[in-house]
Amino acid sequence: MTRIVPTLAEISHQYDALFVDLWGCVHDGIKAMPDAVAALQTYRQSGGKVILVTNAPRPRAGVQKQLVHFGVPDDAWDDIATSGDSARSAMFRGVVGEKIYFIGEGRDQSFFKPLNLIENPVTIEQVSLDEAEGIVCTGPVDPKADLDEMRPQFLLAKQKGLKLLCANPDIVVDRGEEREWCAGALAQLYTEMGGESLYFGKPHPPIYDLARRRLAALGKPVADDRILAIGDGVLTDIAGAMGEDIDSLFITGGLAREETKTVTQPDEDALNAYINKEMSAPTYAIGYLR
Template identity: 45%
Template sequence: MTSLRFVERLRDLVGGVDVVLSDIWGVVHNGLESFPEACAALHTFRKQGGTVILITNAPRPADSVQRQLRKLGVADETYDAIVSSGDLTRHFVSDHPGQKIFWVGPERDSSIHRGLDATLVPLEQADYIICTGLFDDEVETAEDYREMLLKARERKLTLVCANPDIVVERGDRLIYCAGAIAELYRELGGEVIFYGKPHRPIYERAMALAAERRGRPAELSRVLAIGDSVRTDLAGAHGFGIDLLFITRGIHSEQFEGIEQLDPASVKELFGHPPRALMRELKW
């Protein structure tokens, strides 16, 4: 295993790349504002013939994610398509018609049920659980849901996690996501189905959309993922067989502060399977 250095520019990495699969939160924006240089980098890659698919663990349909991106100043020309874990969760609901759902999550995620024949009921009447997040992620943690999860386990309910992220940035803070609740439920012995990174279906869907845009499939050796999470972005890219550009300014920023190069031991400790390169912020 070799040392890892920081690179300054995306253009130094994409000479043999046809498709970029980019994370959104932590790479393109931080929940409150977009990163203009990151958006410009993806847009420039597209102008030079590349295809950009945004892959996100957002527990909302792609059109809702697009509306949020527009509000944050991310132009549609930045990317070719969006794949969200919310879309994959909606497919699960569609495949289980007539079943009743106990929904755990904030009201802002209600679009995950839009247009579906979904009956929302209390936990005691549910056939399964959909978790899009915490009811109030400003103050709550997964531990606030322990009692509820124990009741769900007693009823042997499956929990469908629409966002496998444990935490995400909101400005300069880290807040808990649906993944934190799902992992606690799994620790308690409950059955969990995860949609989103690092799980394979979201990558398969992204590659299918890339093939549609390009008119032909892309070889995995010519695909580069971009992300800021070891647990989701790096593990997902490695499991799917593609390289990853790791952005360090995201949820792991404190671990990389003041570091210019990682020796092999540090690479193994931090990543396990090393990314292709490190970059502090995405730039062209």
């Protein structure tokens, strides 16, 4: 049964490392959450390691710049594993071909920067859908637009047998008080239409493999039973932790704040009803990371 805890410090002594989601846990898409930052700083001061594990479709360096912009200090984390880096590695290995139809915002062009970690990477060329061998999706061109606008393109892509590489499996995020679509919503639509989508962020294994490599590079490896995953998405953060057999702390005041009736803490009955409906089993729950 999921245990509601008052603070991270209540349980953090049981773990040597944290895999921490960013959006909805450490920042709200606009600014840092001070209590969350303080909790991570305190944990690190006690000797724990913090790997930020995010479904952001950007390289690690881009996320680091964004953290500075949001006001998340460097001493709140040790390293970053992004869905973007995991997906980029697959793209440069040629999993969706070399001629790519790109779906995303202009700011996500950094996804196509050369990746020197891959031996003999393929040469990626962005082309029209008619010429494409595969699709890379970092998110909708307009995160607030009607997703059905993509149906004509997806119908053609399905007929051509194109695979869609999804750089961010999240369905939605909240930017402040505004909810926006993510790449996962488009990948879901493409799959529903009969296309094939490939995922590399949470809850899928590749990003956890990357997070473990980032963690091991900091020193001695950490056993899975000494890692705690923290996040606000039951279908991404918590499902991923369950799949990796690591403990999890569900932040109920993020995407599920209404369903869990979270003010400062979740309503216990509402929380249990929600996680039962989603067939989820987080180890712990808390309203907000603190």
